[in-house]
Amino acid sequence: xxxxxxxxxxxxxxxVSDALMDELEALSVxxxxxxxxxxxxxxxxxxxxxxxxxxxxQRSVVTxxxxxxxxxxxxxxxxxxxxWAQEKVHVQAMRPVVEQDWxxxxxxxxxxxxxxxxxxxxxTWHEPPAAAERFIRLDPGLAFGTGTHPTTRMCxxxxxxxxxxxxxxxxxxxxxxxxxxILAIGAALHGGRDIDAVDIDExxxxxxxxxxxxxxxxxxxxxxxxxxxxxxxxxxxxLATPLKxxxxxxxxxxxxxxxxxxxxxxxxxxxxxxxxxxxxxxxxVSDSEDGWILxxxxxxx
Ligand SMILES: C[S@@+](CC[C@H](N)C(=O)[O-])C[C@H]1O[C@@H](n2cnc3c(N)ncnc32)[C@H](O)[C@@H]1O
Numbered sequence: 001x002x003x004x005x006x007x008x009x010x011x012x013x014x015x016v017s018d019a020l021m022d023e024l025e026a027l028s029v030x031x032x033x034x035x036x037x038x039x040x041x042x043x044x045x046x047x048x049x050x051x052x053x054x055x056x057x058q059r060s061v062v063t064x065x066x067x068x069x070x071x072x073x074x075x076x077x078x079x080x081x082x083x084w085a086q087e088k089v090h091v092q093a094m095r096p097v098v099e100q101d102w103x104x105x106x107x108x109x110x111x112x113x114x115x116x117x118x119x120x121x122x123x124t125w126h127e128p129p130a131a132a133e134r135f136i137r138l139d140p141g142l143a144f145g146t147g148t149h150p151t152t153r154m155c156x157x158x159x160x161x162x163x164x165x166x167x168x169x170x171x172x173x174x175x176x177x178x179x180x181x182i183l184a185i186g187a188a189l190h191g192g193r194d195i196d197a198v199d200i201d202e203x204x205x206x207x208x209x210x211x212x213x214x215x216x217x218x219x220x221x222x223x224x225x226x227x228x229x230x231x232x233x234x235x236x237x238x239l240a241t242p243l244k245x246x247x248x249x250x251x252x253x254x255x256x257x258x259x260x261x262x263x264x265x266x267x268x269x270x271x272x273x274x275x276x277x278x279x280x281x282x283x284x285v286s287d288s289e290d291g292w293i294l295x296x297x298x299x300x301x
Contacts (some may be wrong), residue, residue, distance in 0.1 A: 001027070002072040004064045005092040006079075007034055010056040012088055016079065017062060024075035026064035034059035061092060069094070110139075113147040115156045119189075121147035121182070124214075134160075134189045137214055138182060147182060150289035151237050151263040156186045157287065158261055158294060159235075166259065167191030169232045174198070174253055176236040176246070177264075181208030181221060183235045188217040192233060195219040198226045230255035237263040244276040251280035257301035263294050270295065 004026075008016050013031055020026040035041045035058065042057060066072035076091050113121040118133040128135045138146055147153060163170075170192040175184035178197035181204075188195055197208045197219050208221035220226060232255045236243060243250075243262055254260050260281060265273055270285055273295055277283045281297035288294070 001097040002066045002069050002094060003097050004066060004072045004076055004094050006062045006064070006076075007090045007092045008060050008062045009088055010054070010058055010060070012085065013056055013060050013062060015084065016089060019079060019082070020062070020064045020075065024064075024078060025071050026066060026075065028065045030063050032061045032063070033057040034061045065097065069096075110146075110148075113153070115147070115153060115186075116160045119156070119160045119186075121156075136182060136185050136189065136211075138180060138185075138211060146180060150292045151294075152182055154287045154289055154292065154294040155183050155235055155237050155261055155263050158296065159183070159186050159190050159192075162259070163190035166233075169257075172196070172229075172231040172233075172255075174227055174231040174234045176224070176227065176234065176250060176253075177238040177242075178208045178221065179204050179237075181211045181219070183237065184208065184219050184221075185212055185215050185217050187233065187235065188212075188219060189215070196227055196231070197221045198224045200224060227253055229253070230258065232258040233261070234258065235261045239264040240266065240269040240273060243273065247276045247280070251277065251299070254281075254299045256299055258299050260297045260299065261294065262296070263292070265293050265295055267291055267293050269293075 006016060017029045017031065020029050033041060042054065066075065072094055079085055080089060107125045110123050112126050112129055115121065117131055120129055120132040120135040121138055122128045122135045123139050124137055167190050170187065171194060173187045173192040173195040175197040178184055178199045181197050184195045184197035199205055200223065205221045205223065212219045231253055234250055234254045236250055243264065250260065267288065270293060274283050277297065281299050283295040283297045285293045286296045
């Protein structure tokens with residue numbers, strides 16, 4: 001493909017763009033400030049509540065993409081022959097577009113995520129790191145929970161660190177607000193059994209089932225009424241406000257002596273959460289990362 005770069009004054013940007021797209025066979029057109037990163041650069045946004053100081057840049061670079069050089073040359077010739085464009089629109093460059101593997105480029109932005117030195121989240125296009133004794137295969141997708149958020153990482157770290165002592169008792173696990181199912185899968189990889197993963201979002205339920213299958217993990221994904229009875233381990237990474245509302249429900253699902261693990265809480269929200277859960281348990285801050293905290297409690301046996 002060939003890109004044609006034109007230098008265009010503010011009042012002609014729309015006409016030039018329209019002509020390129022509608023009549024001159026451009027495949028796409030983009031507009032950038034020709035004076036970007038110079039003293040002449042002009043901001044196009046106004047103060048809050050105020051209109052922008054101008055609708056466009058003083059001079060723009062209009063870049064049009066063409067299938068081949070012949071079409072691009074003809075487009076430039078025809079455009080510059082228009083009386084309204086003559087002397088005002090100038091060709092800045094015409095050059096081939098370097099072929100890029102966009103899928104590979106996007107994928108390269110997502111690397112394996114370390115939870116502990118031996119527990120990792122690994123996209124399908126990466127080999128697991130040599131030190132990974134356990135890993136979750138997960139690609140960025142529609143549902144929240146690819147391991148890139150501190151709240152998810154803290155929950156998984158808690159699971160990995162507590163598993164050597166407690167996973168023998170994780171005979172049932174509830175992941176409430178499962179998103180991609182990442183916490184449920186993490187619990188399964190650390191010895192959790194009979195796992196229910198629930199979410200209000202149907203897409204999360206579908207995603208959890210797919211991710212569990214891809215990781216060779218058995219679990220039951222469902223809408224919230226799929227949670228039933230009590231569990232020695234209840235995980236919920238939602239947000240402070242729903243977590244406060246859900247306090248009676250979540251605590252009702254924790255078995256005597258069981259663990260409650262809550263995330264999605266900011267440091268300044270610790271006291272509100274403690275108060276909301278006080279009728280059932282004593283929540284403590286057990287981890288923090290980037291202003292987010294993990295709060296956990298063990299219910300009385
Ligand atoms: C922050 S994401 C967490 C996803 C995943 N568990 C993780 O740790 O990365 C929160 C999830 O909770 C779900 N959610 C929000 N409110 C909920 C509620 N009241 N009941 C069940 N799920 C809820 C959302 O749809 C979303 O998938």
